[in-house]
Amino acid sequence: MIRQVGLYYSEALGRYGFPAGHPLGEDRQAAFLMEANARGLDRQVLPLTARQATRAEIERFHTHRYVDRVQAAEARGSAFLDGGDTPVFPGLYDAAATVVGAAVDGVSQIMTGQCLRTFQPIGGLHHARRDDAAGFCVFNDIGVVIETLRLEFQVQRIAYVDIDVHHGDGVFYAYEDDPELVFADIHEDGRVLYPGTGHAAESGRGKARGTKLNIPLEPGADDRAFAQAWTRVVAHVRAFRPQFFLFQCGADGLEGDPLAHLRYSPQVHAQAARSLCHLAQEYAAGRIMAFGGGGYDRHNLAMAWCAVLRELIEA
Numbered sequence: 138m139i140r141q142v143g144l145y146y147s148e149a150l151g152r153y154g155f156p157a158g159h160p161l162g163e164d165r166q167a168a169f170l171m172e173a174n175a176r177g178l179d180r181q182v183l184p185l186t187a188r189q190a191t192r193a194e195i196e197r198f199h200t201h202r203y204v205d206r207v208q209a210a211e212a213r214g215s216a217f218l219d220g221g222d223t224p225v226f227p228g229l230y231d232a233a234a235t236v237v238g239a240a241v242d243g244v245s246q247i248m249t250g251q252c253l254r255t256f257q258p259i260g261g262l263h264h265a266r267r268d269d270a271a272g273f274c275v276f277n278d279i280g281v282v283i284e285t286l287r288l289e290f291q292v293q294r295i296a297y298v299d300i301d302v303h304h305g306d307g308v309f310y311a312y313e314d315d316p317e318l319v320f321a322d323i324h325e326d327g328r329v330l331y332p333g334t335g336h337a338a339e340s341g342r343g344k345a346r347g348t349k350l351n352i353p354l355e356p357g358a359d360d361r362a363f364a365q366a367w368t369r370v371v372a373h374v375r376a377f378r379p380q381f382f383l384f385q386c387g388a389d390g391l392e393g394d395p396l397a398h399l400r401y402s403p404q405v406h407a408q409a410a411r412s413l414c415h416l417a418q419e420y421a422a423g424r425i426m427a428f429g430g431g432g433y434d435r436h437n438l439a440m441a442w443c444a445v446l447r448e449l450i451e452a
């Protein structure tokens with residue numbers, strides 16, 4: 138079996154970042170790459186550059202009207218796509234479409250056997266809705282991946298595991314009543330942090346009841362609290378024997394993140410990545426895609442994402 142890990146980075150991907158001191162700035166990819174290079178990790182992967190997703194690919198998840206709205210907002214020079222979190226800037230559409238392009242390319246790299254695992258640090262835009270931007274997220278690359286796996290490759294039962302400090306509401310609500318989207322999300326309690334959702338009682342609706350696991354943690358929760366929660370994630374995922382794994386490994390749960398209040402070390406990211414790689418080996422012929430997600434302290438995101446990449450290479 139090919140053990141190759143594909144890593145997506147390019148100038149075009151790096152441009153997915155907002156101007157004027159916004160926490161999700163354009164310098165995040167470079168901060169990660171510098172550390173990956175210092176550790177020699179970049180020499181153990183297949184470097185991949187992303188193309189832009191086509192409109193038809195983006196519309197596998199998003200509504201036609203919303204994609205029109207993004208283009209019009211950029212042409213008009215609007216200030217924000219949403220209530221004030223997600224600014225518009227020149228080149229926004231192309232940058233957001235490139236994040237989706239990397240994700241769609243990753244699916245085909247894995248499904249055609251070119252790579253076993255992929256990582257796109259600039260990706261995992263889990264707050265975007267089918268018809269709206271939210272929380273720094275324009276297009277939901279993960280939603281497009283889920284739709285692409287089903288449409289093009291007949292892969293139905295997909296696990297989505299999210300350890301970003303924020304609840305993955307854009308993915309959760311899009312698939313809340315979908316019994317084949319196995320969802321597990323450990324995040325800081327929505328009562329104190331954006332987006333305010335992901336309560337423990339939210340377990341899926343209708344036929345999907347029980348397929349979703351939300352674990353909110355108290356502010357200040359550390360590696361021990363994470364490890365306890367993680368055993369529940371593993372049991373949950375195992376119960377559904379997913380055919381493909383998606384991992385959103387946001388780095389904003391690390392201690393010192395300027396937007397949140399958890400106290401993880403990068404060990405959390407290593408543990409989760411290692412564990413999911415093993416589960417993917419067991420149930421999904423090894424197939425896993427990882428997405429960088431949030432993380433607003435540059436040192437922290439470099440540490441967390443390199444911990445993930447090391448496990449993708451070695452686990």
Ligand SMILES: [Zn+2]
Binds near residue numbers: 301430
């Ligand atoms: Zn986040």
